[in-house]
Amino acid sequence: MVLIVDRTGILPALKPVMANFYQGLMLLGGVALLLGVVNAAWLHGRRIQTGQRDWVLSIVLLAVLLAVFVAGVISPQGATSPSMTWVFESVVAPGQAALFALLVFFMAAAAYRFLRIGRPGGAWMLAGALAVFLVQWPLAGAWLPVSIVDSTFWLVNQPVMAAVRGLLLGSGIAMLIVGLRLLLGKA
């Protein structure tokens, strides 16, 4: 309720209260993160202890967790220490980028299987995908008529965005109702 009143802006005196509230929220988020780490460590410790399947991988996980933690804690520079920077540059960044790059294969499979005219609604999806493809394709930039670019913009800005905002509004109202029901004990 305090949040709702604050969002309306009718009580400026709530500002400092809300500042403290958000600080507490961040603190809770940090503690939750730590608890998650502790929970993961405990779970994998149990896996090793009981010799469950792939317990060797649990050892690797715990060893890496400990190494990164120690590297961050013992250095006075903390997260910006050279060792942490090395971990980020050489392990985290390439790993995340490689995993995300796999997405292109799923997208290719989806484009091959689902952007088909014969599927229910497939023609619409195909038309939309082709329009966005063409407009964002540098190779088509030289010869694509401006009218097609403008038409695609109009489609995105008017009917598509109207539908998206309608969905957002509907889900927002639904969440509001669910929240109120929870608060009132009606759920």
Added chain:
Amino acid sequence: MNPLACPHCGAANRSGSNFCNRCGADLRGESTLRPAEGGGQSGGRPAPAAPQGQPPSAAPLPPDQPWLRPGFVGEDDVPLEPEEPDILLDVDDGVDDATDIPVAPGRLVSGVQGLLEPIRVATMPGEGGQSLPGMASVSTGLVLDAEHLRRVRGLMAEEPVLAAAQPSPVRYTGSLWLPWVFLAIGLAVALPVFWQLNRPVGVARQWPGVAAAFDTIDHLQATDSVQILWAYDPATAGELDLVAAPVMRHLLAQGVTTTIVSLLPNGPATARRLITQVQAEPRRLRGAFAERAPVEPRFLPGGVMVLPSLGQEPAALAVVFAAQAEDVQAWLEQVAPRNQAPVVAATGAGADPLLRPYLDSGQLVGLVSGFDGAASYTTLLREPPTIEREQQVQRQLVGQNIALLAFLALIVAGNLAALVGGRRGNG
């Protein structure tokens, strides 16, 4: 523990489930059903009563509805497979299954997934003793056991197929093996990189919003403060670094005070890496880089919930570097209305269509997206072009062109496969 058979699709669900795991049908009020107990009931719902003096098994089956016969297997019929064999078979392993998933009748989230009631497919007249409004109760004199009822419901949920339609003599067997698709797209992405192809380049289109973003940042004074939300991490840095670099270069050249925050654990390190790269570049801008170092990027735990706290700090401008449109939307909803700071977004090309309406409505004062946006912004910076930077932009455009060509080829191939193989030719 007996599984709960879904009256809609027949899938087995854990006892106490409110909704079907497969089709989402409402299971509240259904009772459990052992696979062996098929006859006469469907998920606890009483079957329509048989006419007096006629045993249920003697009910005549309509000749034009062969699927009602026991053991009928249609052409399109795919036997349902249990999603979790261990819950379908009620094997007494000495462990009480009820302890697996404790079902509390008043649990907090029990109603959330059922916010929208699933559409119930019309089944049999008089089912559950209810009939449709305005319709007289119809008795067909037909009694179906659970298996038949499930089959009929499954057929009703599928697309109708003409009974007289003959199977096509052309059977499509040359389906494209999915790894070929993967190989094609992998080659399309990798070849331009390894062979260092320099064409086709095409034209980097200057989208509306790039010039506005440039002008907004260009008018900042050295005394101004700028809030920056760093909403991407190494996963998307391949594209986003190229977009963020010219914008960040411009901000640093203006000498403004920056506050950089990120909701992603790896966001601050990503920001630090890019800023270090930008600061290490030769100073070729109109003015030299200001000596003022940017504030150390911070990680904000707590997710979107803590974003409103940033709205309590005044700022001359907010810049959101985001891989997804949702992060920009969250800023526009949670922060911008509070401190009224104009917002510039620098995003990936995928987020562009969703954010462009915000640009047209004025909620965003500038939008830089994708390789095109990065190339356009770099041009506006009027930096003397370096060979290295030109080659970088060229490589990106060539890669984008070939990858999009490969996608178009896959789409055409998929449609051709469907054309040759008919409706069920999935390639």
